[in-house]
Amino acid sequence: MATKPIGLEVSIAVAEAVKLCDVDVVAAYPITPQTHIVEHLSELVADGELNASYVPVESEHSAMSSCIGSSATGARTFTATSSQGLALMNEMIYIAPTLRTPIVLAIANRALSAPINIWNDHSDIMSVRDAGWIAVFAENGQEALDLTIMSFRIGEHPEVLLPVSLNIDGFTLSHFIEPIIMPEKSEVDAFLPPFKTDLKLDTQKPLSIGLLAGPETYTEIRKATDDILVRSKKYIKEVFAEFGKAFGRPYNVVETYRHEDAEIILLTMGSISETAMTSVDELREAGQKVGLVRIRLWRPFPVEELKEALGQAKIVAVVDRHLVMGATDGPVSFEIKSLFYGAPKAPKVFNFILGLGGRDVRRADFKEIVQRCAELDKVGQKSFEIVGVYE
Amino acid sequence: MLEIRFHGRGGQGAVTSAELMAQTAVGMGKYAQAFPSFGPERRGAPVTAFLRISDQPIRVREKIYEPDVVIVLDPTVMSVTKVDAGLKKEGVLIINTSHPVETVRRQFNFTQKIATIDAMAIALEILKVPITNTVMLGAFSKVLGQATPDDVRGPFTHRFGSALGPKNLAAFEKAYAEAKMEG
Numbered sequence: 001m002a003t004k005p006i007g008l009e010v011s012i013a014v015a016e017a018v019k020l021c022d023v024d025v026v027a028a029y030p031i032t033p034q035t036h037i038v039e040h041l042s043e044l045v046a047d048g049e050l051n052a053s054y055v056p057v058e059s060e061h062s063a064m065s066s067c068i069g070s071s072a073t074g075a076r077t078f079t080a081t082s083s084q085g086l087a088l089m090n091e092m093i094y095i096a097p098t099l100r101t102p103i104v105l106a107i108a109n110r111a112l113s114a115p116i117n118i119w120n121d122h123s124d125i126m127s128v129r130d131a132g133w134i135a136v137f138a139e140n141g142q143e144a145l146d147l148t149i150m151s152f153r154i155g156e157h158p159e160v161l162l163p164v165s166l167n168i169d170g171f172t173l174s175h176f177i178e179p180i181i182m183p184e185k186s187e188v189d190a191f192l193p194p195f196k197t198d199l200k201l202d203t204q205k206p207l208s209i210g211l212l213a214g215p216e217t218y219t220e221i222r223k224a225t226d227d228i229l230v231r232s233k234k235y236i237k238e239v240f241a242e243f244g245k246a247f248g249r250p251y252n253v254v255e256t257y258r259h260e261d262a263e264i265i266l267l268t269m270g271s272i273s274e275t276a277m278t279s280v281d282e283l284r285e286a287g288q289k290v291g292l293v294r295i296r297l298w299r300p301f302p303v304e305e306l307k308e309a310l311g312q313a314k315i316v317a318v319v320d321r322h323l324v325m326g327a328t329d330g331p332v333s334f335e336i337k338s339l340f341y342g343a344p345k346a347p348k349v350f351n352f353i354l355g356l357g358g359r360d361v362r363r364a365d366f367k368e369i370v371q372r373c374a375e376l377d378k379v380g381q382k383s384f385e386i387v388g389v390y391e
Numbered sequence: 392m393l394e395i396r397f398h399g400r401g402g403q404g405a406v407t408s409a410e411l412m413a414q415t416a417v418g419m420g421k422y423a424q425a426f427p428s429f430g431p432e433r434r435g436a437p438v439t440a441f442l443r444i445s446d447q448p449i450r451v452r453e454k455i456y457e458p459d460v461v462i463v464l465d466p467t468v469m470s471v472t473k474v475d476a477g478l479k480k481e482g483v484l485i486i487n488t489s490h491p492v493e494t495v496r497r498q499f500n501f502t503q504k505i506a507t508i509d510a511m512a513i514a515l516e517i518l519k520v521p522i523t524n525t526v527m528l529g530a531f532s533k534v535l536g537q538a539t540p541d542d543v544r545g546p547f548t549h550r551f552g553s554a555l556g557p558k559n560l561a562a563f564e565k566a567y568a569e570a571k572m573e574g
Contacts, residue, residue, distance in 0.1 A: 007414030007423060007546075033429070119429065172452050177413045177425040274450040358429070362453040 001187065001248060005179035010141040010168065011036035013180045014080075014106055017148035019050045020188040024075035027055035027066035031085040032118045033170035034108035038080050060085040064092035064103075071101035071163075072209060074200035076152060079103065082170055083110035086124045096163040097132030098225045099209050100199060102155030103163040104148065105133070109270070109321075110170040111357040119358020120170040122270070122321035125298075126331050132225050134164040134232060135299040137270045139255075141180045143296075144168045146249060149188055154239045156195045160232045167298070169271040171358065183247060191246050233300045253297035254305040258284060262291030264373050265313040265347070269295045269332065272319070272354075272361045279366035290370055301335055310336070313347045315373050319366075320353045320384065328383040350376050354387040392445035393535070394455045397527075398474045399464030402434040404524030407550070408464070409440040412528055414546040415538050416444045424449050437468045444537065462531055463487055464510070464523050469499055478503055483572070485530050487511060487523050492573045506534045506572045513569075517562045518555075525559040529566030540564045 008016075015037050018026070026045070028038040044050040053070075057063045063079050071077040081089060086107060096103055112123040125135060134154060138144040144166070151164040168174050201207070213221050237253060244250035257277050259265050268276050273294040283290040293309045293316075295302070310316050320330025329337065333351035340346035352369050355361040365387050372385070395412075399405035406427040413425035421444055428439035441455045457477045463469060463486045475484060482503045487510035488495055496505060508530040510523035518525075525547065532538040543563055548556035 005417055007410075007417035007425075009410075171426075171429040175426055175429060176452070177410045177423075178449075179417045179422055271452055275452050278450045360454050362456075363451060 002181055002183050003248075005181045007177050008141070008180045008182070009036065009175065009177050010144050010180070011108070011174045012040050013141055013145045013182070014148050014166075014168065015040035015044065016182060017145045018078050018104075019044050020183065020185055021149055021152050021192055022076065022194075023050070023052050023078045025053045025055065025067070025070040025077045026079065027057050027063045027070065027077070028079045029057055029060050029063050029081070029085060031060070031082050033110055033120075033174050034080045034082040034085070034106065036174065037106055037108070041078075060088040061092060064089040064096070067103045067105075068092060068096050068099060068101050071096075071103045072099060072201050074195060074197055074202075076156070076195045077101070077103045078106075080106040080108065082108045083112055083118075083124045087112060087127060090128060093128045093133070094131045095210065097229070098221060100161040101163055102152075102161055102195070104151045104155060105163065105165045106148065107165055107167050108170040108174040109167050117357040118170075120172050121356045121358070122167075123323070125165065125167050126322040126324075128165075129299070129331060132162070132229055133299060134160075134162050134229065134236065134297075135167060136164065136297055137167045137295065138173060139271055139273045139294065139296075141173065141176060141178045142249065144173065145180055145182070146243065146247065146251070149183070149192060150239050150243050150251070152195075153192050154232070154236050156197070157232075157235045157239065158197065160228065160235050161197065161199065162229060162232060167270060172361075173271040187246065191243065230300050233297070233302065236297060251296065252305070253302040254309050255294045255296055256309050257292040257294070259291030259293055259309060259313070261289055263289040263314040264370055265291045265293050265310055265316050266366060266369065267293050267295070267310070267316055267318045267332065267336065269298060270321070272321075275361055275363055276319075276366050279363040282363065283367060283370055288370065295332070303339060306336070306339060310347060311345070315377060316347045316349045317369050317373050318349060318351050319369070320351060321355050323353055323356060323386075330384055333384065348377065350381045351384040352387050353384050356386075359388070392443055392447070392449065393460065393537075394458045395442040395444070395460040395462060395531070396455050396458040397440040397442070397462045397464060398468045398472055399438055399440075399524075400434075400468060401436045401438050402522075403464050404522050405438050405440045405464050408462070408524040408528055409442040411525070411543065411546050411550060412442055412444070412531070412538070414549075415543050418545055419538065419542055421446060422449050428454065437472050458482060460485065460531065460535060462527055464527050475499070475501055475503065483534065485527065485534060485570075487527060504572060506530060506570055508566050508570045510566065513562055513565050517565065518558055526562045526566045529563035530570035532563070533567045533570045534572055540567060
């Protein structure tokens with residue numbers, strides 16, 4: 001088993017993981033901060049190190065269209081994008097799940113315009129939240145690499161056959177150089193069998209996909225897609241467990257840190273979680289009972305796991321990286337509140353938004369949140385609060 | 392944990408410096424993290440890069456606000472950027488300059504320890520280009536005792552190839568031999 005880390009840019013690690021997965025087709029359009037991923041893949045293909053078709057399309061809409069077509073023929077397919085690129089893909093993003101095309105899409109998460117901004121938050125992924133994709137968030141470079149490999153295995157699972165979005169915070173993760181263990185090709189081959197499916201476009205066994213569905217079947221087809229997505233959690237957990245056994249790095253759909261006796265639990269997604277962990281350590285040293293719960297699997301939403309992880313806390317501070325205009329909560333907070341609505345013993349849920357458009361997320365921000373929770377405990381909170389906003 | 396901030400201008404390799412040093416540290420079995428101050432990068436504009444080196448896993452991704460070390464690749468940025476902002480009292484400045492330490496200290500009111508190196512002269516002599524990053528890494532490695540020429544050989548060769556790798560190593564070695572802390 002490969003165990004020695006090398007210092008590597010996370011984007012490059014993701015591209016190398018895609019290579020280790022023997023992808024057949026990459027169709028992509030460059031956009032900051034995702035560009036290094038597909039740039040590196042195009043080099044690998046051009047240099048003959050990766051035997052794949054690289055399709056340099058003219059837009060992200062075409063990228064996702066090509067990916068759906070290629071995946072529908074049974075080819076292992078990858079693309080990557082960010083922000084406005086994902087927005088331009090939107091029409092095709094909604095089509096991939098119901099056509100059961102297990103594309104892997106790396107999103108180097110970046111703010112949506114306007115104002116134009118190339119930096120990190122989660123507004124891009126939230127704009128396709130309801131599309132039916134499996135969505136996972138990486139916390140660090142090793143996870144980004146590991147989840148790339150697992151995403152193919154999960155999406156292509158015969159009981160799943162759904163596209164997977166792998167969310168990597170733009171810049172604060174994608175552009176970091178950090179220690180990453182690169183698995184051996186033989187290890188990846190043993191873990192990830194070739195993609196095989198009977199549900200594919202094949203000239204020998206012709207079939208049609210993506211046809212018109214009238215009012216008498218549309219509801220059932222949409223429900224079937226949702227059923228599969230919800231059911232996929234079981235297989236995602238199996239793949240996580242198998243990966244842990246094969247590579248020695250265990251994964252869960254929800255991760256916890258010092259949460260067991262915590263009165264206040266911070267709930268986070270993505271790369272800010274490491275900074276939050278350090279904040280938790282510092283707050284614990286100062287005698288405060290604070291813990292962290294991190295969502296790795298965003299869709300399907302891990303209802304039972306989150307109920308268990310958060311249920312004993314007095315207060316849950318939900319940290320969102322996206323502002324839902326005209327509403328009371330961020331997207332994660334809405335989920336957590338509905339999770340506990342009507343429950344006899346429920347934690348108080350307070351919502352904080354931070355790190356929009358690349359504003360630095362610091363240890364001090366989490367300390368401020370914890371301090372604010374103590375005040376809100378007495379007076380309640382009507383709607384989300386933005387940490388560190390100038391008004 | 393050692394926190395280092397690099398100041399330079401676009402094109403001088405501040406980001407590459409942080410990256411090479413992180414790769415060197417990881418190769419030596421330590422934990423390290425390097426990242427640029429992300430922005431629209433333009434040749435000649437002031438740029439910042441960050442580096443953390445630690446014996447423990449690094450679990451923080453915020454920028455470095457209170458560095459232990461500040462490395463100035465280009466002396467002209469000191470007139471437009473307060474390079475010692477947040478620098479710890481017991482911290483160190485490593486500055487590329489041809490001027491004596493006291494002149495620099497007086498001009499910018501630096502209060503921390505300073506190490507100077509005429510990196511531009513070394514770069515022009517050995518590399519024949521005004522790119523000071525690997526020279527400054529030589530000075531840093533010596534002053535902070537972080538890495539030896541042997542430690543950086545691998546990462547340099549990987550990054551610069553067989554033609555430029557040895558030249559950059561020679562530039563590193565010269566700075567490694569010449570750099571010294573003031574006093």
